[in-house]
Amino acid sequence: MIQAILDAVSLGGxxxxxxxxxxxxxxxxxxxxxxxxxxxxxASYTLVMTHQFPLVVSxxxxxxxxxxxxxxxxxxxxxxxxxxxxxxxxxxxxGVSVLLQKVYELVFGALPRSASVATGLTGAFTVGGVSITIxxxxxxxxxxxxxxxxxxxxxxxxxxxxxxxxxxxxxxxRLLGVRSNRLIASAFVISGALAAVVAFVNVxxxxxxxxxxxxxxxxxxxxxIVVGGMNSLRGSALGGFIVGAVLSLxxxxxxxxxxxxxxWMFVIVIVILLVRPGGILSKFATKExx
Amino acid sequence: MTTRLRLQELLGPILxxxxxxxxxxxxxxxxxxxxxxxxxxxxxxxxxxxxVGNSGVLSFGHGAFAMFGAFASGIVTTPSNIKENSLQxxxxxxxxxxxxxxxxxxxxxxxxxxxxxxxLSGLLLMRLNGxxxxxxxxxxxxxxYNIFFYNNRxxxxxxxxxxxxxxxxxxxxxxxxxxxxxxxxxxxxxxxxRTLRATREDPLAAPALGISITRVRWIAFTLxxxxxxLGGAMFAHxxxxxxxxxxxxxxxxxxxxxxxxxxxxxxxxxxxxxLLVTGIGQILLMMExxxxxxxxxxxxxxxxxxxxxxxSLVVMLLWRSEGxxxxxxxxxxxxxxxx
Numbered sequence: 001m002i003q004a005i006l007d008a009v010s011l012g013g014x015x016x017x018x019x020x021x022x023x024x025x026x027x028x029x030x031x032x033x034x035x036x037x038x039x040x041x042x043a044s045y046t047l048v049m050t051h052q053f054p055l056v057v058s059x060x061x062x063x064x065x066x067x068x069x070x071x072x073x074x075x076x077x078x079x080x081x082x083x084x085x086x087x088x089x090x091x092x093x094x095g096v097s098v099l100l101q102k103v104y105e106l107v108f109g110a111l112p113r114s115a116s117v118a119t120g121l122t123g124a125f126t127v128g129g130v131s132i133t134i135x136x137x138x139x140x141x142x143x144x145x146x147x148x149x150x151x152x153x154x155x156x157x158x159x160x161x162x163x164x165x166x167x168x169x170x171x172x173x174r175l176l177g178v179r180s181n182r183l184i185a186s187a188f189v190i191s192g193a194l195a196a197v198v199a200f201v202n203v204x205x206x207x208x209x210x211x212x213x214x215x216x217x218x219x220x221x222x223x224x225i226v227v228g229g230m231n232s233l234r235g236s237a238l239g240g241f242i243v244g245a246v247l248s249l250x251x252x253x254x255x256x257x258x259x260x261x262x263x264w265m266f267v268i269v270i271v272i273l274l275v276r277p278g279g280i281l282s283k284f285a286t287k288e289x290x
Numbered sequence: 291m292t293t294r295l296r297l298q299e300l301l302g303p304i305l306x307x308x309x310x311x312x313x314x315x316x317x318x319x320x321x322x323x324x325x326x327x328x329x330x331x332x333x334x335x336x337x338x339x340x341x342v343g344n345s346g347v348l349s350f351g352h353g354a355f356a357m358f359g360a361f362a363s364g365i366v367t368t369p370s371n372i373k374e375n376s377l378q379x380x381x382x383x384x385x386x387x388x389x390x391x392x393x394x395x396x397x398x399x400x401x402x403x404x405x406x407x408x409x410l411s412g413l414l415l416m417r418l419n420g421x422x423x424x425x426x427x428x429x430x431x432x433x434x435y436n437i438f439f440y441n442n443r444x445x446x447x448x449x450x451x452x453x454x455x456x457x458x459x460x461x462x463x464x465x466x467x468x469x470x471x472x473x474x475x476x477x478x479x480x481x482x483x484r485t486l487r488a489t490r491e492d493p494l495a496a497p498a499l500g501i502s503i504t505r506v507r508w509i510a511f512t513l514x515x516x517x518x519x520l521g522g523a524m525f526a527h528x529x530x531x532x533x534x535x536x537x538x539x540x541x542x543x544x545x546x547x548x549x550x551x552x553x554x555x556x557x558x559x560x561x562x563x564x565l566l567v568t569g570i571g572q573i574l575l576m577m578e579x580x581x582x583x584x585x586x587x588x589x590x591x592x593x594x595x596x597x598x599x600x601x602s603l604v605v606m607l608l609w610r611s612e613g614x615x616x617x618x619x620x621x622x623x624x625x626x627x628x629x
Contacts, residue, residue: 032421077604084611086421087348091550092607094543099600106593215539219428226425259440266429266436270414273426277418 002130004252010136012245013143014201018221019240020150021194023233027167028180028187030086031078032222034093038100039066039192040214043199045108048209051115058117063196069100070192074185082184104211112208121204139201146197147237150190154233159186167233220247227272229279238281243269300475302620303561304468307332310565315460322460324572326528329463332564334521334545336474336557340514342546343554343617344483345507346490347420351411351427353542354434355515356522357534358407359400361438363523364451364532366391366399378449381442393455397466397523404519405512407434412511416504419493431542438534450533457527466524470517475557482509547603553613558620566614567603574598 018036025033046062053061077096081089116122124133154160162183165173174180198217203209221240228239246268250261276282307329315325334356341349365373365382366389373379373387391399411430418426439448457463477483486506489496497503526532544567552563574595577588590598610616 032425077608080608081611087342087346087424087554088550088607088611090348090424091547092604095547095600095604095607098543099597099604102593102596102600106597219432222425223429226422230422260436262436263433266433269429270426273418273422274414277422279422 003132003136004249006132006136006140007252008245008248010139010143010201011248012241012243013140013147014198015217015221015224015244015247016237016241017143017146017194018198018217019224019228019243020147020233020237021191021198022218022221023225023228023230023236024163024187024191024194026225026230026236027163027233028170028184029078029082029089030170031081031089031093032086033073033078033191034090034218034222035073035097035100036191036195036221037212037214037218038097038104039070039195040199040202040217041100041104041209041211042066042069043192043196044203044209044213045104045113047117047200047203048113048115048207051117055118059196059200062199063193066196066199067189067192070188070195071185074188079181079184082180101211108209108211110211112210114207114209117203117207118200135201135204138204142197142201146194150194150237153190159183163187164233167231220244223266223269225279227269227279229276229281231278232281235279235281239279242280295479296619298622299557299619300472302622303558304471306565306620307467307471307561308464311460311464323528324568325460326457326463327525328564328568329467330521330524330528331545331548331568332521332560333467333470333524334518334541335548335552335560335564336470337514337517337521338545338549339554339557339560340474340477340517341507341510342549343556343560344478344486344490344510347507348424348546349427349511349514350424350542350546351415351430352514352518352545353431353537353539354411355404355408355518356525356541357434357438357537358403359519359522360526360532360537361445361451361534362403362519363396363400364454364526365389365445367393367396367455367527368451368453372453376446376452378442378446379451382445383443386444393457393527397520400519400523401516402519404522405516408515408518409508409512412508412515416507416511419503431538435534435538445532445534448534450531451526452531454526454530454532456530457524463524463528466520470520471557473513474517474560477510477513478557482506486510551603551606551613553615553617555613555617556615556619559613559615559617561620562615563613567599570602571595571599 022033022036025031043062043066046065047058050058050061073096077092081092121135121138124131154163162173162178166178166183220243224240224243225236226239227242229235243265247261247265250264251258254261272280311325311329314321338349338352365386370388370390373382415423415426415430438445441447445451485501489501489503489506493503522537548563548567549560551567552561553559573583574590576583577590578592578595580587580589
């Protein structure tokens with residue numbers, strides 16, 4: 001029971017990080033970056049390929065790889081699409097996603113690459129007769145630390161102020177002197193770093209990295225930012241958390257029916273959206289005005 | 291998309307689709323297969339165009355309708371003796387084992403299945419707005435995939451449904467496609483189609499004029515669900531087999547990309563997008579297999595084809611983000627590309 005709750009919280013934390021990465025980029029340029037999945041994947045490959053290095057080095061490398069990849073996406077593709085229709089941007093990000101998957105397939109092969117990363121984190125310990133996996137505790141601590149750090153960054157720093165300003169009204173933010181290129185680039189870099197954290201947790205849990213490694217979590221995080229409310233960063237993180245936690249709990253509650261966990265979760269998502277169409281954290285009365 | 295019936299807007303794309311079908315389809319057995327599967331995808335692209343193009347709301351849920359259409363049509367056209375004896379179908383509901391229909395009644399069933407699922411889910415989904423609505427439709431695809439993948443009472447689960455009757459003649463998919471094009475165009479110039487585009491252009495002014503956004507979107511969603519059901523079933527009868535994975539993410543992205551690349555707002559855009567993406571894919575396939583194109587052999591290494599396709603999709607959208615046709619309808623003497 002306790003383990004189930006810990007698992008739910010830790011999966012929720014991971015999804016919150018993934019959703020926050022998506023939400024940051026969405027906030028500054030209305031882009032639902034589907035290729036976030038490939039940021040997670042590239043960070044995971046980096047972790048697996050550098051497993052012989054000290055853990056810290058390989059984590060730093062994976063953060064660098066994912067941030068660099070995010071920056072490249074911005075510079076080469078998304079920069080040209082600013083201000084276009086969100087549907088078009090979404091399709092472009094699909095294109096980028098598929099493109100990178102195929103590149104990974106060419107470079108690393110279609111079969112999973114695996115290596116044990118951070119072996120110290122597998123295993124369990126016992127507290128008061130309850131067995132608890134180390135990974136779930138570490139994940140929760142990591143997620144909480146990163147979320148707090150992000151909270152500080154967003155609420156207390158100048159960059160964070162600009163990010164929030166851009167998320168609520170990009171045009172006005174620009175008029176008030178926010179440098180859009182720099183801001184968008186930093187949003188991408190941060191989202192890449194967040195993707196690397198997600199990658200680390202995932203690789204520890206499941207070190208079988210294939211070209212589609214980041215896909216599932218990204219799709220669910222995507223659903224998460226909609227559930228939480230796309231227009232606020234808090235909403236995105238909260239939505240991601242809800243999706244991850246609910247999914248984890250459903251897996252326990254449904255027992256043999258757990259193969260249908262996704263269906264139930266999506267049903268819950270649709271119900272939430274019907275009650276709060278703008279997401280959980282949306283304000284009720286704020287309808288767009290002319 | 292315009293408001294009145296202009297024959298060239300309708301006949302232009304139809305004639306081009308027919309010409310493509312016969313020119314490529316009569317070349318070889320492989321050409322025939324390319325044409326049939328392109329037409330099946332094209333019907334799906336048209337389904338997306340009806341909803342996405344006219345309403346401006348993105349939908350990822352149409353793969354679900356195609357899934358329902360394909361499985362409905364597939365399960366009733368698979369011969370009973372195969373259903374009784376194949377391992378992956380041993381848990382099938384008994385009434386499904388004994389149910390047998392011909393190809394065309396089964397296509398009607400697929401249309402009905404698509405329309406029913408779209409109509410029911412649309413009652414909920416069409417109350418949402420904007421990008422959130424688009425992503426919520428993703429949930430629909432997820433649910434449908436999840437159910438078909440694990441439930442072996444209604445289908446083969448994660449296995450393939452085999453031995454579906456394939457189309458006999460080139461004319462069958464061509465005629466079906468032309469009928470769908472006609473329906474799509476007529477919907478576009480109908481009152482419902484025009485009011486729906488009004489809601490796309492201005493979601494604040496349209497309700498002020500007494501238009502119910504939910505209602506007109508629901509009508510389009512249901513119609514496009516019906517067409518997607520047909521498209522899914524056609525895809526199944528081209529391949530002769532159905533597997534739930536065939537209708538999941540790659541299928542959804544492929545058809546959506548075709549629509550957006552061509553230009554989602556027009557019938558002509560859907561046509562151009564489908565033919566263009568198919569064409570690029572085929573040319574690259576021939577390069578990979580070292581076959582001559584117009585007498586020239588260009589060789590690209592195996593595995594680069596998928597990369598080049600994805601890359602060209604991205605580049606094309608960067609070059610012209612509203613699609614190649616920019617949402618305009620077919621017009622003779624057309625390409626006045628730049629103003």
